Amino acid sequence: MKKYILKLFIVSAFANGETDRICLLKCSGYLLDRRKMLYFLYDDFSGERTVEMNLKEKDFDLTFQMGKGENITTVLNDIKLIYILSGSMDVSVGTENFNAGAGDFFLLNVGQSFGWKSREDCLYACLKIRYGLFTENLGMPYLYFICSTVRGDMNADIYQRVFQVLSQLVREYTAAPGTPGFRRETLWYSLMDILVRHCLFHRPESIENIEISQRMILVMQYVCANYMKNLSQDEAAKTMYLSSSAFSRWFKKQCGVNYGDFVTRVRLTHSVEDLIFTNKSMTDIALDNGFSNASVFTKVFRKHYGQTPTDYRKGHTSVQEVGNDLIARVKSSPEFLKIRSRTAVQKVRVVQADTDQGTVWEDCWNQGINAGDAADLLSARIQSQILTLKENLGLKYVRISNIFSSRLRLRKEHSVGPMNFDGIDGVMDFIISNGMHPFIDLCDREHVVFLAMNEFLYKEQAEGTFLTADELFQVLTDMFRHFVGRYGVREVSSWLIECWYDDRSRRVVGLDENYGVIFREICSRLKEAAPGIRVGGCGLELGISEQHFREIAADMVESGGIPDFITMYIYPYAGLRSQISDFDYTVEKLRLCRNILAQYHLEDLDIYVTEWNLSVSSRNYYNDSCAKASMLLRHVSSSAGCGRMFMYSVVSDLSSNYYDSSKLLFGAPGLMSKDGLYKPVYYALWFLRQLSGKLLACGPEHMITVSASGVYQILLFCPKALNYKYFLRKEYDIKPSDLEGMFEDNAQIVLNMEINHVPETDYYMKCYILDQTHGSLLDQWMSMGLPEGLNGKDIEYLKGVTQPGLIFRKISAAQGRLLLKETMELHQIKLIQIYPS
Template identity: 30%
Template structure:
């Protein structure tokens, strides 16, 4: 196996079996025809045609054909060159189409196809162009699939010193071909030689020299078995100073010389080699593949997105799951007059039906005396009275959620655990039965039968144990509510999409073993992924703008596999971030993200609950400014953000859907009214993950996206009534209606006067336009330009 001369290279292969091995360079395995099982360390993955996965450095892997006529491509990456470019040896990728969904996979797949189409252009001028595509592929890999050194280490999963082990492994992998010493590594890690020597011995069970030689031997064995190099060349290329030192080290481990080992293994596998296709046959398979493969053009896609054609006589009911639930906070929040005003505003202008509240049980309202338990429900009553009196429905989370003001998923500005006040079954059973009776007596059976009750899988309830306290708590609450009425709906458990991915099957299987099943299943969706590599867990921010849809699809597939399909599926919390101090929350980009996610949700989920309604929930010592990056739809002063207007525009949609695309949804009432909502949501680039969320500045936002291009949308609605129509257009973009951009013009001043706040409030309103449209041939044409991060609604009315 020759040393790579470029940063990347590739070849086609038809091997039916590749035994467990690993390389000095990472690689991508891409199945082009047939099927294969790939095992990486202890994990196995079934790859079908079109699937690909990334095999990291130092990861033992094997492959065998599971469907005849396997053809796959292997893309090798020069680790040394890549680490030089990135300035780090701590390089780890998570890229696996069989275990994840992300729109970036489609992007990378198209690039890999372009590389394959250049198979016969590897020399001279063609090699220069091919090299440019290699760098494009690596840019996508590092932007969307790299687990960076500052991504979260889950210490309870893999131990507190995962980072150091990871750094040692990568350093040796990057430098084993050179003459390296313990002293070199100790200097890099700012440790003494003696301490590092003991540390390596303890963690790896080998001395430093033994560990390095072990790595060298693994790679040398690869070349012995799969290459034609002479023994001397293999020794020098893999870091051994002389052939003699290579022979001695090899013999200590394999009890024979490298030459004898090569001969013996090849004799053993000679029969298998006879079964392999000849080079000529592989060449023919490649020619057949390329001849039948549609050529992927190299030009970037035009920003003119083409015409969207729909038929006014072909509709389907539109279920607006996005406006079902809004998260407000702990029940005491509903006693605040400012929050009450904001909740009513959201009901009126957005159409939310359910208000999700939690932490209804607090210690000061609970009395335990002589084995008897009593709860005072008066505070709960005042909050629920407000909702019921104003035609809103409670969505009650029954567990004890912690109170956080979060910088990011792994750091907080303020944190307060909420202690569970029920410590035995009898006390919880008594209070839940009292609550159920109290609610039906106060609000009536018909009313509470429309409510929802949820129990989140707080880690303290240990849902990973089939006999965990979670299941007891759920069943106690479920039975207490069903005792009052079978129509009351109780569910859970707030599975974190993407983050609980390695536990989905275990959690669902545990629930299946219980006698009581939920009426609905709830999930949370924030754009963070948990990645497992060789026993180590990493959390990273996802750049997938379709995160909600893609991760929901993965979770729903698990439910189907486990035959645990609920009557309803709810996303009770969703946002791209959990941070209360991320200025993107206040931006037009957030409005476009909200609209995109809501359009994607159509037909995929029954109810969604945006996180959250009001910035008032995270007021703290640092919130004296008009905006402070909280993820509410309304500012502390009740000013509407672009995210509010995204929901407001969606509320204009009619009840019948004509069609939807990546950027738009078209609806009608069937009686001459047509409504189109559209957005120009942009994709984050790698720079977003390079910054701590709290450190992002408003003036930096435009650097965080792949492009800021305007798009041109065209719509054609067929079979409409001829005549004159009026079109009203409402839109928000950075130049019109954005509270954040208005505040920028005021130099981000803090401690504004009431008049200045009112000025911002008046400015933070959508731009409005109107025009006439004449229809003569039964076709209604609408065109519009959308700036980056813009959201828009177009209402079209027939004029009688």
């Protein structure tokens, strides 16, 4: 086995004042023995160390090959699986002959002879798994698999399992040729697991129990598993439980050649493969395949093939990898195009609903919106976008923060004398005059534009608005007396107030005071000014601050400051790790909140989620995608009935404006772009608003309601979990074009739906469609080439073309049932409305 010198470099990375060690390993695509790998990862050393290690032969390989004519017959030395992408080939495997066309795949065992010929260009994927990987891990010296679509010996379930892994591997190797990845290794081991569990045909317990005439394949497998070693005849004879002389005679009789000649042929077969399909040097090829040096290899090779290895490499290029050109041909092949939509990778769901059952549907997701700093609402652009959302989503509350900010010119420094209410009156006038109510976040909050959790593009420190609790109480009392005088006690009593706790600085409204005491006094003063006003707190993300929440709940009970409702934030993070692909994150945090409240006898309080999103980042193009919209609905469906109000954060991308935000989209989390264009997540909330009446069914890809007038609304969505590629990147480093390859699968979901006890009549069915083709601003912008500097006419054009698709058709109910079948594509959302014709 070839030896390599592997250098390990230790690099220091400083985070939070601590040093983390990182090992950078480069092994030219070879896999290390895992026990040795772990030893060096955990060995406590620094600086540079040179270590001599034995590296295994490459365990897995997938190459795309194309050829016309005839391929020489070879004896196989590793497990191979051939998957035809286009064209066809006549195949010979041992004594068996068959034809394989596009879509077929077949497995070739070690020790079998294999050859093919084709009258046209045949494009295929050749997957190789090192035979020793099976024997080493299973402890079985000899293995034989049956896995083929051309022999008719695979049942449908096994076929689908193999095809799913096979198609994902092909996609992986075409998406980023030559780039390794954890997902690839996972897929390879999944394929091996399927083969061992379902396709393993021959696993002898003892060679002694096998007839001598049947042992030839086992000898070949022994040689193929160990060809790179010194394979003496004596060792081979021992494995067959024969003497060396008896083994020699038997082998010559069975195979027609001497044992030594057979070993040489196996080594030469591997050498030929390396010559054609790799750029290895002659020395590397010789050592990797069991020859003592390059000179011996060249001499043996010339004897068998009549030419040197170098000349052979030059003359045999008809079937080989040809880089990007071949990858392009693979992507345009008929079989590759079927991979995305093949029924073998569809997931089928059965959905049943009954109009005689169900619960009252309440839209908790469009009652309010998080608008950010109060001072931002003095902007005409923000006001225009809020009014658009109010009209289309039916907003009742607008949540604002930092009402004491110096940007509103309320008072000079820390004076508690006469105050200038013009700024805050302008904000309140806008909200109230347009039929909405303020939801005020009492806080002293810093202004932040997040890149990722604990990483900031821009951060403006909190102002330190109050020096003492008495100053806070006096300013708050005077302000709300002013509000009552200006808007009336009835209006102010309809407001909602949140007293936020800053878990980073452990302060409340900027003061280092006991939360329960401060909250009780605030609540008392506000209710004195407007008795009907509702006050709650404390606005924590339980994935990060569960212990702080428990402490505050205890403070509230101990101080007697019981809130009218509880507020919390939901951003899917656990510590600094994103949990965006945890479909149940939202509902689990709501249940955790409810359980903690129950421990303090507060379980009857309403829960208001006053900040709600899937990412804190303001520079993450996932925010602009259909993928986020579909995922958002998945979180909604799992948490229906668990909260009183969810306030999406935030209204507009304008909240994240900075020097780098001149493009149409820049990864901000708003429902609307800075130019007022709707993003997919806006349409997700608009679709939700169309649901009404009674909730008949709710599941991971659907919600079904029926209105009092007998209109059925069916909201369907096809969310996909993000894969490791997303989580290995910084959120702000992801480009729009990167998103396509960042999901666990692209399988369609087929929903077979049945609604029972419906009037037997004819119906109209109206279907809105949101996907990457219909209604996606990001995808439309990408199709235009991501242009910058768009003018007013360009924006108007985009408004017109980024709307959901719309389809009408007629359907009928029979025997009191409505039957529908919908196929959902990747990230797609459909709103289906069914009403009597």
